[in-house]
Amino acid sequence: xxxxxQSSGVATAVTGTGYESVSVATRDVHLAxxxxxxxxxxxxxxxxxxxxxxxxxxxxxKSTLLRTxxxxxxxxxxxxxxxxxxxxxxxxxxxxxxIGMVFQQFNxxxxxxxxxxxxxxxxxxxxxxxxxxxxxxxxxxxxxxLRHKADARPGRLSGGQQQRVxxxxxxxxxxxxxxxxxxxxxxxxxxxxxxxxxxADLAAQGMTMVVVTHEMGFARQVADQVVFMDRxxxxxxxxxxxxxxxxxxxxxxxxxxxxx
Amino acid sequence: METLRTLWETFFDLESMREALPEMLTVGLRNTLLLAxxxxxxxxxxxxLLAIAGLSRTRWLRWPARIYTDVFRGLPAAVxxxxxxxxxxxxxxxxxxxxxxxxxxxxxxxxxxxxxGEIFRSGIQSVEASQLxxxxxxxxxxxxxxxxxxxxxxxxxxxPAWVNQLIALIKDSSLVYFLGLVASQRELFRIGQDYxxxxxxESALLLAGLFYLAITVPLTHLVNWVDRRLRDGRAxxxxxxxxxxxxxxxxxxxxxxxxxxxxxxxxxx
Numbered sequence: 001x002x003x004x005x006q007s008s009g010v011a012t013a014v015t016g017t018g019y020e021s022v023s024v025a026t027r028d029v030h031l032a033x034x035x036x037x038x039x040x041x042x043x044x045x046x047x048x049x050x051x052x053x054x055x056x057x058x059x060x061x062k063s064t065l066l067r068t069x070x071x072x073x074x075x076x077x078x079x080x081x082x083x084x085x086x087x088x089x090x091x092x093x094x095x096x097x098x099i100g101m102v103f104q105q106f107n108x109x110x111x112x113x114x115x116x117x118x119x120x121x122x123x124x125x126x127x128x129x130x131x132x133x134x135x136x137x138x139x140x141x142x143x144x145x146l147r148h149k150a151d152a153r154p155g156r157l158s159g160g161q162q163q164r165v166x167x168x169x170x171x172x173x174x175x176x177x178x179x180x181x182x183x184x185x186x187x188x189x190x191x192x193x194x195x196x197x198x199x200a201d202l203a204a205q206g207m208t209m210v211v212v213t214h215e216m217g218f219a220r221q222v223a224d225q226v227v228f229m230d231r232x233x234x235x236x237x238x239x240x241x242x243x244x245x246x247x248x249x250x251x252x253x254x255x256x257x258x259x260x
Numbered sequence: 261m262e263t264l265r266t267l268w269e270t271f272f273d274l275e276s277m278r279e280a281l282p283e284m285l286t287v288g289l290r291n292t293l294l295l296a297x298x299x300x301x302x303x304x305x306x307x308x309l310l311a312i313a314g315l316s317r318t319r320w321l322r323w324p325a326r327i328y329t330d331v332f333r334g335l336p337a338a339v340x341x342x343x344x345x346x347x348x349x350x351x352x353x354x355x356x357x358x359x360x361x362x363x364x365x366x367x368x369x370x371x372x373x374x375x376x377g378e379i380f381r382s383g384i385q386s387v388e389a390s391q392l393x394x395x396x397x398x399x400x401x402x403x404x405x406x407x408x409x410x411x412x413x414x415x416x417x418x419x420p421a422w423v424n425q426l427i428a429l430i431k432d433s434s435l436v437y438f439l440g441l442v443a444s445q446r447e448l449f450r451i452g453q454d455y456x457x458x459x460x461x462e463s464a465l466l467l468a469g470l471f472y473l474a475i476t477v478p479l480t481h482l483v484n485w486v487d488r489r490l491r492d493g494r495a496x497x498x499x500x501x502x503x504x505x506x507x508x509x510x511x512x513x514x515x516x517x518x519x520x521x522x523x524x525x526x527x528x529x
Contacts, residue, residue: 070397072393072396072397093396093399093400093401094399095399096396096397096398096399097398097399099397101394101397103390103393103394103397105390107390107391107393107394108394109391109394109395109409109413110413111412111413111416120398120400120408120409121398121399121400124400124404124408125398125399125400169398170398173398173399
């Protein structure tokens with residue numbers, strides 16, 4: 001994993017600028033699937049340009065929380081705020097254009113080339129011309145180091161390459177926030193580093209990021225804030241040094257002893 | 261010996277075949293292809309509408325599609341063709357005169373649509389929900405996501421079944437002879453049958469059968485080829501030949517190599 005300052009210099013040279021980010025907050029978010037209470041009052045504060053890593057055992061509601069932020073799931077109760085403004089009365093499609101999301105299984109469109117995966121939303125939503133969309137897409141593929149794969153189908157790329165294309169696809173829409181849902185969990189171990197270093201670059205350039213992850217090393221080095229969730233609640237949150245070195249709750253101590 | 265000779269002459273009387281051949285080529289083949297092609301196009305379009313209606317969240321679209329499919333899949337093709345071709349003949353007479361072709365094509369299209377609709381629906385339903393989620397997460401509407409991402413993938417997966425349905429359609433097109441065709445409208449089967457009646461042997465009908473096989477057997481192999489191609493991944497298939505795929509890759513690290521191209525496998529693992 002590159003040092004933040006160092007990677008920042010490299011990446012900024014590539015992209016030219018940092019990102020115009022917004023803050024993200026959730027207020028007392030509740031969500032149930034039937035009788036199964038998945039989120040039981042989640043409060044989250046992620047400042048502009050900050051990276052929050054959400055950790056916790058599977059089934060703790062991490063991925064569900066992520067999906068309430070871009071309203072792929074609607075909370076039963078509570079509020080979601082971007083820069084202090086509630087998203088719940090905004091048009092969901094317009095909202096999602098401002099929030100990039102990266103999935104565990106990449107979810108590239110297998111019937112399109114890598115380039116078209118990236119240009120699709122630019123053409124459809126930003127109404128860019130073919131040339132403009134292609135230029136922008138190639139720029140972002142360059143950022144993730146896969147410009148030379150523009151004409152390939154996703155199925156011919158490695159998992160790590162696919163995930164980097166998925167990141168380029170999200171970044172091309174100039175999001176104000178990026179959500180990562182276990183972005184490296186489906187990758188072979190040797191492919192994880194490339195994706196993580198890309199995410200670290202993004203964080204260093206001031207992108208607001210909410211990262212659900214099992215990569216404790218990443219959380220420790222990149223996160224401004226680590227959030228430990230268990231059974232639908234935030235059990236503990238704070239700077240990584242605090243959480244990893246001096247966990248207060250028994251459940252976090254137990255979790256860390258299992259994963260570290 | 262006498263029996264064998266009779267059998268041989270019944271099916272393989274070359275003289276009868278030679279007699280029927282010109283009309284089969286110029287009239288029969290043309291009409292069969294015309295019937296099948298137009299019905300295939302109409303049936304596919306209507307089938308797509310049925311599939312979309314059948315997957316709709318509104319029951320007022322879902323139920324009619326369901327009922328339509330049950331009816332037209334459940335009726336024998338001959339019954340549908342007669343009911344429409346004869347039943348609507350008075351209407352047809354006022355619209356385009358004494359020509360049974362439009363109604364025959366209509367009946368064939370309606371039947372094909374019921375099957376093709378089910379084929380498309382199952383294909384579209386087989387696309388992973390995560391594809392829809394990813395498309396919606398980019399900000400595309402449900403309709404745009406279906407149109408650009410879900411339906412194209414779903415249809416691709418069922419192309420072999422769709423071609424099979426076209427083969428069935430080509431064979432079923434012979435049933436329009438129920439509707440009473442004038443000489444220039446006869447398709448392969450009817451011409452074969454007419455010559456068989458005149459010559460007193462079945463050789464012309466066998467020739468018609470050979471024509472059908474000449475159309476359907478290549479299509480069957482086309483299905484298999486398409487199927488294989490879709491399975492292997494597109495554009496030649498096989499693993500990525502680009503062995504230095506990551507060498508000029510600033511972000512990638514050593515050891516990241518291309519997975520074998522297992523078609524859709526890699527992205528849906």
